[in-house]
Structure formats: structure tokens, C-alpha cells
Amino acid sequence: xxxxxxxxxxAPLRVGxxxxxxxxxxxxxxxxxxGADLKRKLGRQLEVVAVAARSRSRDRGIDISGLxxxxxxxxxxxxxxxxxxxxLIGGEDGPAxxxxxxxxEIGRPVVTANKALLxxxxxxxxxxxxxxxxxxxxxxxxxxGIPVIKTLREGLGSAxxxxxxxxxxxxxxxxxTRMGNEDISFxxxxxxxxxxxxxxxxxxxxxxxxxxxxxxSILSTLCFGYEIAPEKIRVxxxxxxxxQDIRVAADLxxxxxxxxxxxRTEHGIEQRVHPTFVPRxxxxxxxxxxxxxVALETDHVHELLLAGPGAGGPPTASSVLSxxxxxxxxxxxxxxxxxxxxxxxxxxxxxxxxxxxYYIRFNAKDVPGALASIATRMxxxxxxxxxxxxxxxxxxxxxxxxxxxxxxxxxxxxxxxxSSVRETLAQIAADGFIVxxxxxxxxxxx
Amino acid sequence: xxxxxxxxxxAPLRVGxxxxxxxxxxxxxxxxxxGADLKRKLGRQLEVVAVAARSRSRDRGIDISGLxxxxxxxxxxxxxxxxxxxxLIGGEDGPAxxxxxxxxEIGRPVVTANKALLxxxxxxxxxxxxxxxxxxxxxxxxxxGIPVIKTLREGLGSAxxxxxxxxxxxxxxxxxTRMGNEDISFxxxxxxxxxxxxxxxxxxxxxxxxxxxxxxSILSTLCFGYEIAPEKIRVxxxxxxxxQDIRVAADLxxxxxxxxxxxRTEHGIEQRVHPTFVPRxxxxxxxxxxxxxVALETDHVHELLLAGPGAGGPPTASSVLSxxxxxxxxxxxxxxxxxxxxxxxxxxxxxxxxxxxYYIRFNAKDVPGALASIATRMxxxxxxxxxxxxxxxxxxxxxxxxxxxxxxxxxxxxxxxxSSVRETLAQIAADGFIVxxxxxxxxxxx
Numbered sequence: 065x066x067x068x069x070x071x072x073x074x075a076p077l078r079v080g081x082x083x084x085x086x087x088x089x090x091x092x093x094x095x096x097x098x099g100a101d102l103k104r105k106l107g108r109q110l111e112v113v114a115v116a117a118r119s120r121s122r123d124r125g126i127d128i129s130g131l132x133x134x135x136x137x138x139x140x141x142x143x144x145x146x147x148x149x150x151x152l153i154g155g156e157d158g159p160a161x162x163x164x165x166x167x168x169e170i171g172r173p174v175v176t177a178n179k180a181l182l183x184x185x186x187x188x189x190x191x192x193x194x195x196x197x198x199x200x201x202x203x204x205x206x207x208x209g210i211p212v213i214k215t216l217r218e219g220l221g222s223a224x225x226x227x228x229x230x231x232x233x234x235x236x237x238x239x240x241t242r243m244g245n246e247d248i249s250f251x252x253x254x255x256x257x258x259x260x261x262x263x264x265x266x267x268x269x270x271x272x273x274x275x276x277x278x279x280x281s282i283l284s285t286l287c288f289g290y291e292i293a294p295e296k297i298r299v300x301x302x303x304x305x306x307x308q309d310i311r312v313a314a315d316l317x318x319x320x321x322x323x324x325x326x327x328r329t330e331h332g333i334e335q336r337v338h339p340t341f342v343p344r345x346x347x348x349x350x351x352x353x354x355x356x357x358v359a360l361e362t363d364h365v366h367e368l369l370l371a372g373p374g375a376g377g378p379p380t381a382s383s384v385l386s387x388x389x390x391x392x393x394x395x396x397x398x399x400x401x402x403x404x405x406x407x408x409x410x411x412x413x414x415x416x417x418x419x420x421x422y423y424i425r426f427n428a429k430d431v432p433g434a435l436a437s438i439a440t441r442m443x444x445x446x447x448x449x450x451x452x453x454x455x456x457x458x459x460x461x462x463x464x465x466x467x468x469x470x471x472x473x474x475x476x477x478x479x480x481x482x483s484s485v486r487e488t489l490a491q492i493a494a495d496g497f498i499v500x501x502x503x504x505x506x507x508x509x510x
Numbered sequence: 511x512x513x514x515x516x517x518x519x520x521a522p523l524r525v526g527x528x529x530x531x532x533x534x535x536x537x538x539x540x541x542x543x544x545g546a547d548l549k550r551k552l553g554r555q556l557e558v559v560a561v562a563a564r565s566r567s568r569d570r571g572i573d574i575s576g577l578x579x580x581x582x583x584x585x586x587x588x589x590x591x592x593x594x595x596x597x598l599i600g601g602e603d604g605p606a607x608x609x610x611x612x613x614x615e616i617g618r619p620v621v622t623a624n625k626a627l628l629x630x631x632x633x634x635x636x637x638x639x640x641x642x643x644x645x646x647x648x649x650x651x652x653x654x655g656i657p658v659i660k661t662l663r664e665g666l667g668s669a670x671x672x673x674x675x676x677x678x679x680x681x682x683x684x685x686x687t688r689m690g691n692e693d694i695s696f697x698x699x700x701x702x703x704x705x706x707x708x709x710x711x712x713x714x715x716x717x718x719x720x721x722x723x724x725x726x727s728i729l730s731t732l733c734f735g736y737e738i739a740p741e742k743i744r745v746x747x748x749x750x751x752x753x754q755d756i757r758v759a760a761d762l763x764x765x766x767x768x769x770x771x772x773x774r775t776e777h778g779i780e781q782r783v784h785p786t787f788v789p790r791x792x793x794x795x796x797x798x799x800x801x802x803x804v805a806l807e808t809d810h811v812h813e814l815l816l817a818g819p820g821a822g823g824p825p826t827a828s829s830v831l832s833x834x835x836x837x838x839x840x841x842x843x844x845x846x847x848x849x850x851x852x853x854x855x856x857x858x859x860x861x862x863x864x865x866x867x868y869y870i871r872f873n874a875k876d877v878p879g880a881l882a883s884i885a886t887r888m889x890x891x892x893x894x895x896x897x898x899x900x901x902x903x904x905x906x907x908x909x910x911x912x913x914x915x916x917x918x919x920x921x922x923x924x925x926x927x928x929s930s931v932r933e934t935l936a937q938i939a940a941d942g943f944i945v946x947x948x949x950x951x952x953x954x955x956x
Contacts, residue, residue, distance in 0.1 A: 094668055098668045098670070101668065101670075102668050104848060104852050105668075105847065105848050105852075107849065203665075209812070209814065210814065211661050211665030211666065211814075214660065214661070214664065214665050215657050215660075215661070215665070218660065218832060218835065218836060218841075219649075219657030219660050219661070219832050220657065220828060220832060221827075221828040221829060221830070221831030221832035221833075221834070221835060222540055222544045222547065222548050222551075222828065222831050222835075223828045224544070224547075345796075347793075347796055347797075347817060350791075350793055350796050351793075362828070363824070364540070364655070364824035364825060364827065364828040366655070366818070366819050366822075366824075366825065367818060367819075368655065368656065368816070368817070368818035368819075369815070369816070369817040369818065370814070370815070370816055371793060371814070371815040371817075372812070372813060372814035372815065373812050373813075373814075376812075378809070378812075379812065381667075382666060382667040382668065382669040382808070383667060384667070385667030385668050386664060386665050386666060386667035387667075388667070389664065389667060389668075390664060393841075393842065393843060394842070395664075395839075395841045395842075395843075396839065396840070396841075397839060397841075401551065402550060402551045403553065406550050406551075
């Protein structure tokens, strides 16, 4: 381990990069361009000496002619010619997992931007790094250019975290922002996002919330010291959000954001990803477009908000590089904040025990007694209603099966239990006064 | 230096704390209360064993009976009984400086929350730490509970910073927020802030911007690698801001915030502290009350915003503790980001070369030709006017020396040079159509 101020030049740190997509190519370019600056900062050269990717000949706008080429990322990870392995291949298994595992097994430090890999194998990989006495950095895996991993792991001292929540998917935030600003449908916004390269051809992973769940599971482990458990997260995406929902939210002083939320409760850790009503004046409501943000509520620090770019080659490469600098300096921290042996099995707070406000939108049949019936069911379950909105301009074009017209009825509840809401809605459906599934969106006071 | 995962217990890290005010007492309380949690995280006990303060008998709500007592912080700093010295005395010279220096000289790591000390002696102290091969942490010195030092020093990889700016004084932000929300005068808000403990009996250091300048000088050094130079910063406070200014700002879609701003320009580094028009929809405009925020514009990460509590015992103690944890883990980073020998002498960009938009408020004499004369002078210096506001409800109650009434005239300029504005205003004053000093507030586009 080097010490600064020793006055002698340290050997260059030889880096192998597997995966030369946008982030990988940007990283190589930054290291080639800013190498001298970094050496001045670090007292040590960081030098990419070898790369692995699928196509050797593809034009990536960087010169790789002087670098050793590997077809097999595992062979690169194990090569004697490198001191640090950077994995930018992606995917939760396959070559990414094999290569990262191979490097850690021989005690070679690894930096990765792969959230899926971390969400699935994070605990095992952290354990492997600790056993080999080496490092595993993954700053870029969550919220691209925002240094949230470092902040959670090292920046907050002993602050006990009560809640972490954030906007961690740029595709969803872009779509919701445009729906809010321009009164366009989800489908049309998605098409634009795809055209602009903000959404994949198959957008399911992003728009249905799974990407956010992967990231949340990593943050939650760093915050609460429980094992990573993305499969236990309650996930709802944004594809059912309508222009109606967005307009009513705006009328009531809210914006709709896809949030990942993890919080301590008396029942365990509640982890959930869903569209959320957030107050228009709150800091998180101001995070628009492809921006990401992570907010923390702690005992000692109260609330902290970090906002910035969640994706893109340069921000993500910058986060990869910050891990590389830590490794070059010899910084050693347990990858998941506490030694992996100290992680506790995840204790899931059941979603039914969630308490909060709810936005509920019904298509009610336009017959006498519909509203009264819905309101009665609510009251039977002691659900207090904060506002009821029934206006002709909100009415959807749906008709009931018997051909009668419907009216849109929106109710905003006060604090109530998720289980009460679910039971009430089941009874309301059975009563036969509504058409289709009600839209239910949780409200966060923040 | 310890390694995690070695499976053997490390000796406790013995801590000496000098200064038992709010932050010091909170720190001792946290370490006494959360000691077991921290040990689990760190694999090592962090134990306060000795303290120094002015009064031994004062009730601080903590039990110091088991701790070694020192009347002299320098003696504590040099004591063989501690491994880490924490300075929470405050003040740029005197016992704080003597004790920190004494500890670093014998190679003992130091953590301090003392921005004045850092602003004045930071370079010398960093050099001393490097020469002794020890650490100097000061996360708590800027923006209390926001981990901005760590983010700048370690979290941003190689991202080249173009601009750093922020709200770094809670007193000023509280006053400006209340003036904006409730239409109260500066003097009345200040009185309330004093009553609530948000402002000192002598508020000059805070409200005239000097506290912000100290903090900015530290951030600027971390961002740009120049020596710390608070005395070179152009500083304007908020005591001349009127309700008129706040109202016109709101009408035009702005809020007024006291910002510290440092940015690269072709002339060097421009550092300035002054009330600033910021667009109402910008992220920084949403940071209200005693909250602080620091924003960064970089090549690779674009914009990053960190917002949170800027002061208070628990947030500040949490930042002190995060430095202590880094030291306990053996993390070693040059205190100022680059080795102090690599710091460059500060190259000051002259304020006259600043380019931006300006809000200028005149008390113009209510005589024919006043507005024409002002407008002509502007045009002679090629200053383009974006808006002119002259409304009877804005008129101040001032009268000219000859007894005639005055009218308030506000002009918003487009991008222009500070030197042009200054020359123009000098000529306008000489023309004799205005009364008193015009109010000049810079606009940041953000």
C-alpha cells in the first residue's frame, strides 16, 4: 500500500477493461487524455494496458492499438499483466460474473458498474473480496454519476439511516416529466424516449420498475446492513399511469415520480418501488427529466439529497474512475459497508402493513348510489377521506359492460393501512358499481 | 494499517476531544451510545478516552467522569494516551491552531470542524500532515452534515470541475427565506434569527458573507488545486437587501440567495460571495431555511447537487465521525485532494472581468429626463437591457436632497461585463439624476 508524501514514484497501476461500450470507451478516453492530471493528484500513473470486448475492429473513437487484446474477459481478469480489473460488460451472470469472480479469487481488485450483478451476487462477491483481502468498487452501479455508494458507505459517519428513497431510473423520470409538462400519453412519451435513446427497444425492465428495484436493493443493504434481496421488493411500474392521474396530481399540488423507497419499520425493512405522489414543493419533485436523485433521512443528519445525472458515458465513467482512484490509493472498506459476515438476513416488512396516504381513481358506473356505496365501504374500514374529486372533465371514455356511462371518481385518503385499502377495494369491486381495476397510487409526505 | 477480514480484533482507537460545545458533546454522546454499532461496522472500537474544555463542571448532558481531563488542549493533543485528536474549539489561531499543529507534528491524525483554521492555515497544516505521514480530516468544516469534502476529494474521479457554488450559511438563508415568504425587513428577520439561535449577537461574520467566503476558499482549493486564499474573495453580504428587491425578484421569476461561487475563467479562478438572483425553478432555489447546498458543474458529471443541514450538533458530529471512521480504517488521502506541493499559487480572475446579468435598482429623481439619461448611459456602454420596471407601487420613500420625490427604477441587463456596469454607474451618479447608491445584484443563469 502506498503512502502519499513518500517522495518516491510508485509503479503505474495497470488496468484491464472488459467491455468497451459507451462507458468503457469513455473511461479509456479519459485515462488516455487526463492521465497526467491524475498522476499529479495520485502520485501514480493509472494506465489501461489491456481490454476485452466482443468486436476488435469496431470504431469506438479511441485508439486501442497499443493495448493487449483479450477475446475472453475471464482470461483478462486473470492475466498477470494487470493490477486492477474493470468489468463493464453487464448482465447478472455469464461472462461478467465469471470474470469478476476470477479476479477476486486471485486477490485482484475489481471495479464494476453492473447493478444486476451486484443485486444477484453482491453478498457472495463482497465475501470473496474480503477473504482475498482485496477491493470491490461499484459506485457506478447506482445512480450513474452521483457518488451515493461512497456517501452511504463512508460519508455519513455513524448516522443511523431511517429511510432512503430516490429517483433511480432516467427512462421513467423522462417519461413522467414529459407527461406532466406536455399532457402526452405514456405510449407516446415512451416512443419519443426510444427515439432519443433514453429507452430500450424492450422497455419492460425500466418502465416496470425492475431496474429501480435492483438499485434499491443495493442501497438498502448499505443503509440497513441486511442482505441484498431484490426479489423481495414490491414492484409496480409506470405503464398504467394516465394523463388523468397526472392532471389530478397537479391539481392537488403533487407530481408523480417513480420512487424506490426502503425504510425501517417496526415490522422490518419495507422496500418498495412504485409511482408515487410527491408534494410539488419538495426537493425530489424538482428532479426532472433524465436526472436521478437519492434522498436519505437519518437520525443525525436529518435529510440529505444528492441529485445528478443517473446515466451517460461520462458521468458513469467518472464514478468508475473514483473507485479506481480509491484502489490506487490503497483505501480499503468492506464493499457493503460492514463485513459481509455481519450482514443480517433480510427481514421483510409485509406490504400489507404499509401505512400512508392513497390516491384511488375509480371508473364508477353513472347510476344512483355508486358514490354512496364506495364511500360507505371506505367508512366501514375506517378509511378517512381527505378529498373527493368528481368532475365531468375528468370522466374517462369507458363504458360499463351493460352499455351505461361511467364517471371518474378520485379519492385521496388520509394515513391508512395498505391491508385496509386492499380489502375495501375488493368489496367495492364485488358491489358492482365500478368498471375495471381502480388506479391506486401511494402518497409520500416527504 | 488494519485490514478488514483478518479475523482478529484490533486495539481500540483512543480518541481525545478538545472542545465540548454542542458538536463536541454530541460527538461524545454518539460514541458512547452507538459504540457497539460502530465496532460492528469497523471491526474496531472507537473510544473517547480524554477531553479538554474550558469548564470541567458545566452540565453538558454527557458523563465525562470516566475520561481523562486536560485543561490545556495542546497537552491533550500531545498526550501518549490517545491515537486520534479531534479539535472542536474553533477560531483561526490560538489554542485550536496550536493543538492541531502539535498533534500533526508528532504524526498523530487530526479531525477538525474548524473552517476558519482551515481557511487560514489549511495549506501549512496539510503539508505538515503529509510530512508526518498522517491524516487531517475536515468534512465538518464546510456545510455541516453534507459530505461535500469527501465528494470533491474522492467521489468525482477525474471529473474536471468548471464551477462550484452553494448556499453555505444557514443564517443568511434563513433570513432571505423569511424575507421572501413573509415580506419582513432584513432587520426584523435578523432579530428573529437571533432569538431562535440561528444568528450570533454580532451577526457581521455571517450576514456580511465572510463565513461563506471561508468555506468557499476551502471548496475552491479542492476543486481547482489552487492554494487557499479567502482574503482574495470578493465578498458582499445581505444586509442591504430590501423587501423591494425580494418582491421584484419574485415578480421576475427569481429568488435571492447568498451564494459562494468559484469558477474557472480564461483569466484564472473567479471567487465571489454575494446575494444572487437564481431562477425560481432551479434546484438551488428550492434550498430554503437553514438548509445548505453545494452544486458542482463538471466536464464528466454535468451538474451535481448536494443538499442537507449545514449546521447543528448531530449533523456536524456525524461528519466529524465520518472522518474518524476513515482514519480508523487507515484511509489516506492528501488533505487538500492533491499533495500540497502540487498546489498552485492562486491566480485571481479580476472581478471587473466577470460577465453576467445584473439587477440594478435606482432611486431616480422624479424629474423629466431621469430615465432617458440612465438609459442613454447604459446604451453608451453597450449594455443591453432585458427589462425595465418602473411602477408606482415600487417607489421608495426616499426624497432627494433638494426635497423632490424619487421613483424606483429597476433594470435587468443581459450578459455584460462587471467593468462596464461599474463605469456606467459612476457616470450615472455623476449625472445627478439618482439619489444614493444603486442596488446591484448579480444574476446567475444556472
